[in-house]
Amino acid sequence: MLGALLALASPIALPAAHGADAPPRVTVDQGTLEGKLARLDGTVLREFQGIPYAAPPLGPLRWKPPQPPASWQGVRQATRFAPRCMQLPLFGDMVFRSDGMGEDCLYLNVWTPAGDAHAALPVLVYFYGGGFAGGDGSENRYDGASLASRGIVTVTVNYRLGVFGFLALPALAEESPAHASGNYGLLDQNAALRWVRANIVRFGGDPRRITIGGESAGSISVSAHMASPLSRGLIAGAIGESGALIAPIAPQTQVEAQTQGAAFMRKAGATTLVALRAMPATALLAASAEPAPDVGPDIDGLFLTEPPAATFARGDQAGVPLLLGSNTQEGFYPNLLDKLPPTPANYRAALARLFGNQAGRALALYPGRDRAQVERSASELAGDLFIAHSTWRWMDLQRHTADAPVYFYLFARPRPAKRHPLPGEQPDPGAVHSGEIEYALGNLDSNPVYDWTPADHAVSHVMEGYVERFIKTGNPNGPGLPAWPAVSKADGPVPRQRIDVDTRTIRDTGAARQAFLQSFIATHPTIELP
Template sequence: MLGALLALASPIALAAARSADAPPRVTVDQGMLEGKLAHVHGTVLREFQGIPYAAPPLGERRWKPPQPAASWQGVRAATRFAPRCMQLPLFGDMVFRSNGMAEDCLYLNVWTPASDARAGLPVFVYFYGGGFVSGDGSENRYDGASLASRGMVTVTVNYRLGVFGFLALPELAAESPVHASGNYGLLDQNAALRWVKGNIARFGGDPRRITIGGESAGSISVSAHMASPLSRGLIAGAIGESGALIAPIAPQSQAEAQTQGAAFMRKAGAATLAALRAMPATALLSASAAPAPDMGPDIDGLFLTEPPAATFARGDQADVPLLLGSNTQEGFYPNLLGRLPPTAANYRAAVTRLFGDQAERALALYPGGDRAQVERSASDLAGDLFIAHSTWRWMNLQRRTADAPVYFYLFARPRPAKRHPLPGEQPDPGAVHSGEIEYALGNLDSNPVYAWTPADHKVSRVMEGYVERFVKTGNPNGPGLPAWAAVGNADGPVPRQRIDVDTGTINDTGAARQAFLQSFIATHPAIALP
């Protein structure tokens, strides 16, 4: 009976049926890729993992700007995440699906709806966090499938980390045609953006509608791309989740970065740059373990020609819609007090050590009269000094010098209890640093550590909806979402979207303390938590 039915079926229909189940193929500049199909939220997606966007940064290419990826013959499988970049195991919340770890790590991943490969969909490129020393585009929390099922192309990018991504040396500057050294990880991101610009139409994306986003170091990267003369013309929008390359997270000067690089070279036991390049990657990684020189973004003269704050203040950054914000518990009071109990006396002593003769001004803005107030204010101050203040300054600069709209949020949903807490372990009282990622990208169920509730899924639907609308239109507002007012450029109350079970617009209450920190940091740039 089945044979008779097949005999009656038309060859065209049978070919269409086989084609619908066949692995998807896309031809990019380097050759043909074969991905895989996935079904997510009732949508068929095409997924491509481990796509090389640059040549392996090995041998003489170590500590050089990324070079174009080589072409290949035949069909290249793109069904498995590539190796993550070299990194130490520093953060317990990172769950990788990568194919091990290697210095050959410059790959990206694409999720796109399967319905129409020529759809001209908006594109969202996401950079992971991890302090520029850890992270990977394969992490479950960054999975692009949920957003892609909403009608966009999503991309995650691997970039060099730590000493591999940010070493600066006079010898490296001497090799460079523009005398630049450092920022190789940011140059990797730029190379990935250029690859996306040139190839994403073949995945159904619109190269004129690329929004970049990221959290923590990823957010800091987004702010840097908005300022960089190499990147700012490549993007149509930006999303920053906690962090900007603005004081107190300002880039080092190249001279400072080269001093740190020379210290690392001595620690690694290499007398010359050639000897350093000849060292195994594992040896370099071991040498970068604490205590180690501080390496991160610098004003290299290529990717960055000045501090981003100066670019933003002058209005020369990318004039694109910006959605950004931070969380209610970016820091916690032990970050300020250490193991000391949160008493008023201990808190006053800690604030005095930080602010000296301006301690009374700080205490007026971050009061600590009793234990509850100390816990709250010390957490606020620790979070501001860690990353919230740089985010606020980014918002304030962009709204004053750009014509495009700015949308500012405060993520306030604490994670629920863990499924298997340790004895005595309690949920955090606020929304911790990085705690919004799974909500924003629609990936709560990818994290089995927490006992997610219907309320958490409600918050995720709202926040992911905001991301979807912003990537598609440059405006987070849309049907079924609580109204979100853009920030104006005039003085006065700053509207801020408080994202929680009851999401809505409030007036930002932190302007006075942020103004104080900005003034203090201008004369005390080395301020840092103990």
């Protein structure tokens, strides 16, 4: 039943034929690709899936920066998604169309209108979320057909995850010309960006108009690319949906990352890098199960030479238009209260555990005088500590040090009820983490779990419209869309676009809260929820 619903929701593949209906072909630097035609809302699209942008990171290339892809003779079929990168089944909301899973996973996918191949259309390169531990460019919610039907060449990218993408070791640094280790997943993304710059004109895209975007780990990646000396000159715009590589999601130091890597190496039972590279991928994946190693972006000296916050504060990041924001329910009060009832007493106790002698200041900024206020404030604080604070800091740094517009949003539309809820299951009261993706990319109907309403489609029409206009012009405003002012450098409440059925501009009054969290996190960098 699920497969049938997804088939109905997906763009319709047209049968191969002669002339105008023949499968599309594109010649890139490595050879000729043959994709397929699809139609969405009357627009004919060209789709190319499973395009290699780097060599398979196998054997001696495991934990190496991505190498150039090999050329091929003849015509390579690009009509099915390639394998997803190695990952454990961590997230239940991920629906893959990938051809299995494996280390040979460095591929990208392109959706483009089937019109003028030399149209010089704007380009979106989108990085999936999943905590740098899961995700894939084949997921339905990232499908690029809807944006392509609006005249945008859309690209999704697979990149290495978990210990395959972020392991750091002294031995890896020793063999690196840059003395760097870790960040292989981010280097994969950079290689994909460079491949797109070199080849996207063949798909009708303009290499001078590449916007990068992503959600959660993808958004964190976008902030990292804006700071990276390897990437910041490659992009014309940036979209961040919930998350930045800024405290409390700051990168590890090289020493910290290598310490974590050495602990994983011992857990895996290897005594040398040669032995670790010789282990089957499945054994490494099994060794990365609970307790999971603390691997993620680090200051490797190659992709990142310092914390991104320092780069942004100095104004050396990519000075490009930025559209970013977070959701109303990035966190939920049970996470903060360790599932205890949301009483004022339990809330005060939780704040005392988190903030110690600064709990009173936290309570003044996140008040909890009764159950309703506790539920609201605890949810807001949980969301801030999880990912919303890092997003706010990204906005604040960019607006003060870049001579480019910044557009800040708060996504507030809760998902509707599920089509087949469990007994007693109720819709979330707010917009949960990752809940905006299908709205922003025009893919509500690709997710049959929820009973989408006309109001949801109206919200998606507005949010996707903002995304479209921003990619095309660097400004989300356009005909038929509620006006969205940019954030200024001036102090005081910043304008923030609250996206819901009544999309409108509000004034963000959270600066005092964010200043408190920034100060506290600076001296307590490992603060975590229960």
